[in-house]
Amino acid sequence: MLADLWIRYHLNRKNRNMGDKENTIIGNQRLYRQQHLHEHFFNHLAGSKSNYQKSINQATSAILEFLEERDTPFTGIPTDQLMEKFSQVFIGEGNELTLRETLEELKELYLNDAVAFHHPKYVAHLNCPILIPALAAEMIISSVNSSMDTWDQSIGATLIELKLIEWTLTKIGYPHGADGVFTSGGTQSNLMGLLLARDHFIKESYKLDPKTEGIPVEAGKFRILCSEISHFSLKKSASLLGLGQKSIVPIPVDRQYKMDVISLNKAIHSLKAQGNIPIAIVATAGTTDFGSIDPLAEIAKIAREHNVWFHVDAAYGGGLILSDQHRPKLNGIEQSDSATIDYHKTFFQPVSSSGFFMRDKKFIRHISYYADYLNSKEQEADGVPNMVKKSIQTTRRFDALKLWMTLRVTGVKRLGQCIDHVIDLAEKSADLLEKDDAFELLNTPEMSAIVFRFIPLEKKLSPGQASHLNAHIRKCMFSEGQALLASTKINDEVYLKFTLLNPLTQLEDIREIIALIKKHAMTYFNNSLKTNTPWKEPMTL
Numbered sequence: 001m002l003a004d005l006w007i008r009y010h011l012n013r014k015n016r017n018m019g020d021k022e023n024t025i026i027g028n029q030r031l032y033r034q035q036h037l038h039e040h041f042f043n044h045l046a047g048s049k050s051n052y053q054k055s056i057n058q059a060t061s062a063i064l065e066f067l068e069e070r071d072t073p074f075t076g077i078p079t080d081q082l083m084e085k086f087s088q089v090f091i092g093e094g095n096e097l098t099l100r101e102t103l104e105e106l107k108e109l110y111l112n113d114a115v116a117f118h119h120p121k122y123v124a125h126l127n128c129p130i131l132i133p134a135l136a137a138e139m140i141i142s143s144v145n146s147s148m149d150t151w152d153q154s155i156g157a158t159l160i161e162l163k164l165i166e167w168t169l170t171k172i173g174y175p176h177g178a179d180g181v182f183t184s185g186g187t188q189s190n191l192m193g194l195l196l197a198r199d200h201f202i203k204e205s206y207k208l209d210p211k212t213e214g215i216p217v218e219a220g221k222f223r224i225l226c227s228e229i230s231h232f233s234l235k236k237s238a239s240l241l242g243l244g245q246k247s248i249v250p251i252p253v254d255r256q257y258k259m260d261v262i263s264l265n266k267a268i269h270s271l272k273a274q275g276n277i278p279i280a281i282v283a284t285a286g287t288t289d290f291g292s293i294d295p296l297a298e299i300a301k302i303a304r305e306h307n308v309w310f311h312v313d314a315a316y317g318g319g320l321i322l323s324d325q326h327r328p329k330l331n332g333i334e335q336s337d338s339a340t341i342d343y344h345k346t347f348f349q350p351v352s353s354s355g356f357f358m359r360d361k362k363f364i365r366h367i368s369y370y371a372d373y374l375n376s377k378e379q380e381a382d383g384v385p386n387m388v389k390k391s392i393q394t395t396r397r398f399d400a401l402k403l404w405m406t407l408r409v410t411g412v413k414r415l416g417q418c419i420d421h422v423i424d425l426a427e428k429s430a431d432l433l434e435k436d437d438a439f440e441l442l443n444t445p446e447m448s449a450i451v452f453r454f455i456p457l458e459k460k461l462s463p464g465q466a467s468h469l470n471a472h473i474r475k476c477m478f479s480e481g482q483a484l485l486a487s488t489k490i491n492d493e494v495y496l497k498f499t500l501l502n503p504l505t506q507l508e509d510i511r512e513i514i515a516l517i518k519k520h521a522m523t524y525f526n527n528s529l530k531t532n533t534p535w536k537e538p539m540t541l
């Protein structure tokens with residue numbers, strides 16, 4: 001049926017391009033052509049309001065179809081097949097479509113094959129299923145389209161964001177006088193953390209204002225210490241901040257994938273002995289691969305001793321503030337100078353929704369600028385809350401509304417239960433893998449990520465063969481689409497990864513995914529037996 005529509009749509013388009021107008025005028029099209037341009041805009045006029053309602057209803061129907069028709073996380077569509085469809089799309093004058101036609105086309109180009117993060121067997125990356133109150137908020141956010149830079153473009157929206165910042169600060173446990181701002185993601189929040197760390201250090205040590213003067217030559221010796229499995233956005237930030245990736249000093253992790261504090265101490269001493277200048281330590285609360293949490297309180301102590309900035313990247317682990325049961329795992333975060341929390345990971349929010357937090361609002365001065373047309377100093381003196389001075393963005397989405405509606409409707413307690421569920425599920429899934437001889441489990445989950453590989457003892461695989469087999473399994477799972485998992489490399493060997501974030505995922509789903517892994521492993525062994533060419537690329541995908 002869909003293919004049928006696809007052909008019909010292209011015939012229509014072709015005819016239209018040929019100027020054969022008569023053929024293309026289906027009922028909708030006539031309506032569309034008669035529509036006044038002002039009805040395309042969101043406004044108070046009767047025609048616009050009904051067009052808005054109709055359009056949203058049509059979009060909603062397309063989304064509901066996506067939910068109804070897809071019973072797997074992915075269709076497995078080959079990349080070249082999808083690219084081929086795009087090569088037949090021409091954006092140009094005179095071939096506009098109705099919204100309905102555009103949605104039909106969009107199904108073919110995107111919706112039919114989009115990866116379904118809501119599916120219980122999607123266990124690949126840090127993509128959470130999302131909450132409906134937040135989706136209702138998205139409608140309001142994009143329709144009213146407030147911008148968060150200034151009071152005069154946001155009014156109540158600024159107060160909603162401030163209230164949520166305050167709520168998060170309290171949950172983190174920062175003292176009075178802390179502050180924060182919503183950001184586009186953990187990457188931006190980490191950049192802000194390191195920016196404040198750098199500029200605070202420069203200001204304190206060189207009596208230089210980096211905002212106006214730039215960074216001193218000594219900055220070539222600045223060093224930022226973080227665990228060897230911290231997020232790559234730290235390197236990227238260091239590079240953007242003119243410190244170079246060389247400034248990032250990786251500290252080994254222990255057997256639980258937590259930063260080893262003895263090595264951290266040693267590294268600081270040896271850096272200093274070499275004439276380098278440690279300016280910050282970044283702890284990760286919830287590493288992207290393992291969900292492991294660095295020993296925050298111990299690291300805080302070391303940071304204080306050496307008088308360096310302490311940033312906590314809790315992009316993943318931030319969700320633990322919602323859970324009474326697991327909140328203690330974050331103890332020590334309240335001693336940090338700044339922190340990153342991604343609401344679009346463990347608060348079940350649609351992208352983007354994230355926050356940056358600092359223990360003392362005076363640090364804002366390192367990023368605040370004043371523009372007479374936006375936020376003059378006079379306005380500030382009058383107490384007008386302009387958020388632009390806290391952000392590295394100017395025009396900024398009212399993403400806070402999603403979390404607001406979520407906390408008002410779903411509530412903190414139920415969010416906490418979702419976190420508890422996925423952590424519990426991760427523990428049970430790890431147990432399943434541990435008890436199965438065919439698997440090697442790398443971590444005992446502290447959050448909801450499990451790293452493992454399929455490596456049956458009786459096959460006596462070499463490390464290279466095991467990597468090849470597990471990469472094969474992941475590829476097959478992806479192109480089959482029944483269940484999606486991730487892969488990662490640890491010490492240059494390929495491992496598989498489950499990231500569990502869906503409260504709908506049950507242990508039975510995990511059992512079924514494990515069965516799929518075994519199925520693909522079997523075909524791998526059978527193929528290599530049949531062709532008698534073991535460990536070569538068994539099939540092209």
Ligand SMILES: *Cc1c(COP(=O)(O)O)cnc(C)c1O
Nearest residue numbers: 185186187231288313315316342
């Ligand atoms: C995901 C992640 C980030 C990056 O966050 P984005 O929202 O993707 O920019 C940073 N740190 C950690 C530990 C993460 O897991």
